[in-house]
Amino acid sequence: MFWDKKMETLKPAALKALQLKRLKKTLHAVQNVEFYRKQFESAGVSAADIKTLEDVRKLPFTKKQDLRDGYPFGFFAVPMQKIVRIHTTSGTTGKPTVVGYTRGDLDTWANLIARNMTMIGIGENDIFQNMVNYGMFTGGLGFHYGAELIGMTVIPSATGNSRRQIEMIRDFGVTAIHCTPSYAMHLSEVAEEMGETLESLKTGIFGAEPWSDTMRHTLEERLGVTAFDSYGMSELFGPGVAFECPERDGLHIWHDSFLVEIIDPKTGECLPDGERGEMVVTPLVKEAMPLVRYRTGDVTMLMEDGCLCGRGKKIARLRGRSDDMLIIRGINVFPSQIEHVLLRIPEVGNQFMVYIDRINHLDEMTVEVEINRSYFSGELAELAKIQKKVVKELHDTLELRTTVKLVEPGSLPRFEGKAKRVIDRRGDI
């Protein structure tokens, strides 16, 4: 195997030296991009001013909107002949942006995925079903090549046809799966309907969207797996950027490949370890589309305590993006908090939808959730009791009054990829 495990556990001094060397190379490479030439010039900085890692703070940020403005190929730093693949983001927050890869980028990316998978102890003895979209979404091909690199038996099942997915898990003796947590939840429902227990499954890699620890416990119980969180974004290759080790207390981000800062999203000031803010990343190993201080929009922190496994500082699990955060009557709410509350209430199911309206100038949040039949006798009085309980539990966590509607099991949408559970109908936002 050709990737270097030593890179995962470099000593601080060696790591810093490597980061600085790679940063300088990256700053040199971005000079091929008109956006950066202009941006550096108007900020009055040049690559030569960056002598230490901290000097990176002198450089301006790159925002998602800049990438949108550069659509389609404005951020490519190499000639088109060197680009061997194109992906796009999922477009969760607007027009998708384009990402290009050189041959070298694809190798680096596969290596990063390989690191993650070997870190959790899976490899050539595993049969791996990759249940995410294999098109423009980076999760499909990204995981595929990383898994092949470490010799796993890969089943590129993509999304859809959940019954068939479950038959394959059963018939092929699949030991590890990758999908979004939303899809995993759906899959567990279908498996239950089919009376399948999925005995061979051991490992679940779930990512691409926020999910709570309660969701983790539910999925582990229902699918019989140990569940690991996987974080990535297309602009930083795709999945493979950060991943949980067996400690499962925060995610390792690969410091030799990504320079991480946490900033206050309002002031742009860097925050100390242990404080939550927006993650800003300067990738150190990208060729086709190098970026400088890219504002991910994702909220996390660098954790103060190192990890027992020696792979350096971790980032905390991501609750959502700064733009996922709903402000309801002045109160900040992340959809993942709602999920966390609902999953703890056995009388309701795991699927929910959230609607936000503005009625008489006031924000109103409505949560639709499916009733769990095994806890419901059919008595109307009981329905009212369950509803009251959900309202109270949501209030206790969110400090917000919500309207709760109980609906039939199976009536809310299921998602194969990233879930879209929040519908904000306040026109002005």
Ligand code: ADP
């Ligand atoms: P888009 O930004 O259009 O959704 P991507 O498919 O590149 O396109 O998605 C990347 C985003 O997905 C990240 O910025 C982050 O918000 C979210 N994401 C990915 N993995 C996780 C995870 N494990 N936990 C929380 N959010 C995640």
Ligand code: ZN
């Ligand atoms: Zn660790």
